[in-house]
Amino acid sequence: MAAWLQRPPAPPRTRGHQQARCAGHGLRFAFYGRTSTGRFQDPASSREWQRQNATRVISGRGGIVAEYFDVGYSRALAWHHRPQAAALLDAAADPDRGFDAVVIGEFERAFTTGQARSILAQLQAYGISTWLAEFNGPVDLTDATHQALLLLLGHQAEREILRARRRTTAAMCAQVRTQGRHLGGRPPYGYRMADAGPHPNPQHARWGRRLLRLDPDPETAPHVQWMFQQRLAALSTAGIARSLNALGMPPPSAHDPARNPHRSGTAWTLRTVAAILANPRYTGRQVWNRQHTDHRELRPGEKNSRPPGVKPSRAWNPREQWEVSPPGAHQALVSEATFVAAQHITALAVPDDANPQRYQLTGLVICGLCGRRAEGHWAHGRARYRCRHGYTSASDAQPHRMKTLYVREDQALAEAGGQLAHHLGTTRDAIPVSGVAGQLRGRGIAIVCTSISINLDTGPAQAGQDDPDAQDVADTGQLSLPGISIPQARPAIKNPQRDHPPKRE
Numbered sequence: 001m002a003a004w005l006q007r008p009p010a011p012p013r014t015r016g017h018q019q020a021r022c023a024g025h026g027l028r029f030a031f032y033g034r035t036s037t038g039r040f041q042d043p044a045s046s047r048e049w050q051r052q053n054a055t056r057v058i059s060g061r062g063g064i065v066a067e068y069f070d071v072g073y074s075r076a077l078a079w080h081h082r083p084q085a086a087a088l089l090d091a092a093a094d095p096d097r098g099f100d101a102v103v104i105g106e107f108e109r110a111f112t113t114g115q116a117r118s119i120l121a122q123l124q125a126y127g128i129s130t131w132l133a134e135f136n137g138p139v140d141l142t143d144a145t146h147q148a149l150l151l152l153l154g155h156q157a158e159r160e161i162l163r164a165r166r167r168t169t170a171a172m173c174a175q176v177r178t179q180g181r182h183l184g185g186r187p188p189y190g191y192r193m194a195d196a197g198p199h200p201n202p203q204h205a206r207w208g209r210r211l212l213r214l215d216p217d218p219e220t221a222p223h224v225q226w227m228f229q230q231r232l233a234a235l236s237t238a239g240i241a242r243s244l245n246a247l248g249m250p251p252p253s254a255h256d257p258a259r260n261p262h263r264s265g266t267a268w269t270l271r272t273v274a275a276i277l278a279n280p281r282y283t284g285r286q287v288w289n290r291q292h293t294d295h296r297e298l299r300p301g302e303k304n305s306r307p308p309g310v311k312p313s314r315a316w317n318p319r320e321q322w323e324v325s326p327p328g329a330h331q332a333l334v335s336e337a338t339f340v341a342a343q344h345i346t347a348l349a350v351p352d353d354a355n356p357q358r359y360q361l362t363g364l365v366i367c368g369l370c371g372r373r374a375e376g377h378w379a380h381g382r383a384r385y386r387c388r389h390g391y392t393s394a395s396d397a398q399p400h401r402m403k404t405l406y407v408r409e410d411q412a413l414a415e416a417g418g419q420l421a422h423h424l425g426t427t428r429d430a431i432p433v434s435g436v437a438g439q440l441r442g443r444g445i446a447i448v449c450t451s452i453s454i455n456l457d458t459g460p461a462q463a464g465q466d467d468p469d470a471q472d473v474a475d476t477g478q479l480s481l482p483g484i485s486i487p488q489a490r491p492a493i494k495n496p497q498r499d500h501p502p503k504r505e
Contacts, residue, residue, distance in 0.1 A: 027062030029054075029131070030099040032088055034070040034109045043071045053105035053133045066091070066099050075112045075157065079119055085110075089119075092126045101138070103131040112161070113154040117141070120150075169289075173323045176288040180329030182212050183288055186259045188281055189252040190224035190333055192217040214281070214330040221333055223249060224282060228334045231277055231342045234378070241268040283339050284332030286325035292317050359383050360437040361412060361447065366457065367405055368450040374407065383409035385449075407449045415454040416440065416447050423458055 033050040035043050047069050054064065068084040079085040091097050102123060104110045111119070120130045120139055129138040134153060140146045175181040179200075187193055194215035198205040223244070230240050244251075245267050252272065253263035280287050296310045306312075327336075334342075360383070365374040367387035374385035387405040410433075417436040421428045431439060440447070446457040 026060070027058070027101050028065045028099045029058055029062050029101050029103045030066040030068060030088060030091070031064045032068045032085065032102060032104050032110055034073060034075065034082070034085075036072070036074055038071045043069075050105035050109055054103040054131075057105075057131055057133050057136060058103050062101070064103070075108060075110070075115075076161070079115070089122065092123055092128050099128075101129045101131055105133055107132055107134050107153045108157045108160065111154065111157065113158045116150050116154060117147075173289060176286050176323040176325050178325075180286045180325035182214060182286065182330075186256075187214055187217075188279055189255070189276055190217055190221045190282065191215060191330070216331055216333060220252075220255060224276060224333050227273060227276060228282075228338055228342055231345060232338065234345065237273045237277065238270045241270050241273045244268040244273070277342055280324070280339060281330075282333045283336045284327055284330055286329040288323045289317055290322055291315065359385075359409065361385065361409060361440075364437065364440055364446050365407060365412060366446045366448045368448045368453065368455070369402065369405065374405065374449070377406070385409065385412070403451075405449065405451060407454070412447055412449065412454055413437070416456060419454075419456045420445070423456065 035046040068088040070082045070084040073082045131138050191214040193212045196211040196213035199209040251268045253260035254265035291314050295312050359376040365385040370389045374387045377384045377386040385407045389402045413433050413436050448455045448457050
């Protein structure tokens with residue numbers, strides 16, 4: 001037993017052939033490399049310098065007999081999502097593979113945070129060692145120093161991604177803010193791209209690169225100006241869309257199908273018109289960073305941390321985060337005064353000037369038939385609300401559709417004020433009409449309307465239990481208008497803070 005205990009342990013068993021030097025040739029290496037894109041990088045030169053690094057690491061110890069090189073794949077992708085990396089893993093699992101070890105010319109070309117240790121362990125299970133230029137030889141996963149260095153390199157790769165994002169974003173913000181530069185992308189409807197002179201970087205200018213700017217499109221710019229004129233004339237966005245369709249004007253996706261392959265190009269829609277009327281670039285200013293990409297990463301910079309099935313999404317930034325250039329970045333299609341006036345013709349919640357077309361109950365009026373939020377609708381000199389139950393006025397009406405619901409704002413305020421006073425146990429005079437909307441918003445209460453009833457959605461948790469009249473409220477979640485009954489019972493309609501379906505045009 002003493003002799004056995006002093007004997008060195010046998011080497012662990014591994015799958016496949018044991019690594020052995022071929023007589024006169026050394027180890028057989030498979031080289032792996034990667035480049036992020038084939039459009040903005042030269043794959044040939046990138047492959048060459050990575051292979052040179054790998055050759056220096058294994059000089060005198062063997063030679064490269066197989067090559068796996070991915071072009072156009074991010075390091076954040078898992079190895080089985082990169083074609084050549086996946087092929088390398090498949091070949092490594094074959095006991096009759098033609099190589100003994102893997103060599104990588106640069107850590108960041110192959111791995112990001114958390115990838116290296118799992119891939120190296122997988123290769124080691126196949127009896128394959130991994131050689132890295134940063135280690136100047138093979139990686140030993142049992143060595144504490146090597147483990148620490150792998151962690152350091154992984155965090156450095158993550159830092160490089162985050163730093164590139166921040167620097168690129170900061171540089172683009174500065175270019176818009178100080179130079180009014182066009183930063184790429186499709187030109188807005190009404191504009192086309194025009195030459196703006198040589199690139200300000202002398203080296204880029206010597207390469208022949210030139211700047212681009214927005215220039216009015218003689219065919220579509222008048223359409224944009226006409227839309228703003230109609231909006232100032234109090235025509236709704238849906239009405240503008242109907243008029244454009246009736247006149248046979250091609251929508252943006254039909255006018256420029258090459259830049260809009262993801263759209264059908266069949267007709268103008270309300271949202272298309274609304275987006276044009278809300279775009280401040282028509283004032284001659286360059287505006288950038290109106291939206292951002294939410295990468296949905298649990299650990300910033302590491303795309304592998306994104307939950308399965310979750311994709312990046314675009315989201316609007318607050319207006320104070322927009323980058324706006326000084327006036328004159330390009331020719332304006334409308335004046336700033338016209339643009340600002342068009343923005344005020346909308347459903348704002350709280351009146352703050354003499355503009356009569358304002359709505360106090362925006363977002364608080366809910367259709368009791370379909371559960372959608374009612375939209376502001378100005379008619380006969382009064383603020384009203386309507387629900388078209390999902391139908392759009394940008395297209396012709398469909399037969400047999402549900403009748404549109406109309407509610408006058410003054411009637412809704414009067415009835416809601418009375419019910420709110422009853423709910424709070426106070427007199428009607430204690431709540432002025434001008435304060436009803438604020439009280440409802442502050443308490444998260446919605447107004448549920450049908451053609452024959454106006455009810456407050458107070459929620460069952462808010463209903464009193466001592467008041468005998470409140471027992472029905474606790475059961476239904478609504479306070480009914482006295483003297484009016486609904487023909488058929490309906491489930492309680494939730495208020496806007498409780499996940500109502502969005503208003504549809």
